[in-house]
Amino acid sequence: MTKQICIFGKQYNSLVDSISEVDDNFTVRTKDDRFFNFTSTSVSLLNELENDIYHQRDPELVRNFVELILVKKGIYRAPADCRIFKKKQPALTCHQTLLPATMVNRIAVQLHWLFRPLLALFLVGLAVVIHATYIIEHVGNFTYRYIFTYTATDLMMVVILSLISSLIHEFGHATACHRFAGKAGEIGTGINMMVPVFFANVSNIYTLNSRKKTIVSISGLYFQVIYGTAVIIFAQWYGQLDKFITLYLIGFTFSLLPIYRNDGYWFINDLTKRQDLLNDVFAVLKRKKKASILDIAYGVFFMLTAVLVMFLILRFLTNSGPEMIRELMAVSKISFTTVLRSTLLIFHYIAIFFFFYSLLKAVTGFILITTKQKRTQNKNEKI
Known part of the structure; x- marks a missing residue:
């Protein structure tokens, strides 16, 4: 079951399953088993969004991060979003x-x-x-x-x-x-x-x-x-x-x-x-x-x-x-x-x-x- 996130009055479904620190970076795993590399700065903002403590952030920065990164990658999805994101497939014929x-x-x-x-x-x-x-x-x-x-x-x-x-x-x-x-x-x-x-x-x-x-x-x-x-x-x-x-x-x-x-x-x-x-x-x-x-x-x-x-x-x-x-x-x-x-x-x-x-x-x-x-x-x- 996906988590409901409300950002400046707009609803999103969060597909974030886990966030792991990997060497010098962070990996975000989604509930449909896709993986994304994030910097510490991006992960910090993502954690704030997940825990609803982002309100001290610049609204324009938050909206751009959500729409241009999270929504574009399918990590956050609007309720009406029906896009299908394919998992990485084996490199075989x-x-x-x-x-x-x-x-x-x-x-x-x-x-x-x-x-x-x-x-x-x-x-x-x-x-x-x-x-x-x-x-x-x-x-x-x-x-x-x-x-x-x-x-x-x-x-x-x-x-x-x-x-x-x-x-x-x-x-x-x-x-x-x-x-x-x-x-x-x-x-x-x-x-x-x-x-x-x-x-x-x-x-x-x-x-x-x-x-x-x-x-x-x-x-x-x-x-x-x-x-x-x-x-x-x-x-x-x-x-x-x-x-x-x-x-x-x-x-x-x-x-x-x-x-x-x-x-x-x-x-x-x-x-x-x-x-x-x-x-x-x-x-x-x-x-x-x-x-x-x-x-x-x-x-x-x-x-x-x-x-x-x-x-x-x-x-x-x-x-x-x-x-x-x-x-x-x-x-x-x-x-x-x-x-x-x-x-x-x-x-x-x-x-x-x-x-x-x-x-x-x-x-x-x-x-x-x-x-x-x-x-x-x-x-x-x-x-």
Whole structure:
């Protein structure tokens, strides 16, 4: 139920749900789960309006604040205001809710105990030892030949365990969000760059400080590594789990590395109180921002990562890929394994194509923007 506010004789419905101090700013959360950053001055006035103690303020200032900010953003609404304000949606091509927020919150509250510091430290330490031991003993599994070869049982096992792993990962984020913000959103699935993905709505982290945001960012991997540890232990008696474990470890590594918009990336962003570190690096390159040590360090890391990815892609295109094509062409009898291997190989080439397409698009856009800025600068100098 919304709160009724009367300001200089005019009625408004207040959708303010909470006001939280976040680092050097304030976040206002509305009852329909939208979030807005406010300065201390604005929050002070908002609190006065909420508590009906604004009468000593300049009337013109109050009216402008209400009409141009609060009403415009939908934080305050006139009784006849029927506008619909959309919440921030996942950055996916399409998405569908699997578990509603009410169900997610009911489950998440039962998992708070996993965030007890000593227990978490013990579980992570145990996971590091078990994962490291497995990698050393099975280092030969990390090859294209092994990853691209499946039986029907292998495929079924990988699909089922991967779905469970992804769901547990998202519950990690949701549980941490509920633990620190008191509320989590829905869990769903969608498509990102032609790849099916799961997501958890943790928009309530906007009400948290950077330390707690950092925990939420890394909690998906924390839950996932606990799950992975259990699977690795069980694999001692059931060797067919090795295929899933290999793919899980590769995916986990890429999620941990702070590459663009993955868990490791948001972990670094929240830890350093940045909004978008890669955008900051681009701003430095465009000379819109002075470079900091973090900007330079991440810029170098990103470039080295890009070079490594390019090396792996070129190695596949010139070595592993053609070799697998020759092997498939030499097969005389078609089997399930052959068909699946061919399908995976085709998807690999499609993924590589879209990688180069995205890279070319990003580089072209950067060059065009830079060229336009230089032309504008030269034009201003002539004037």
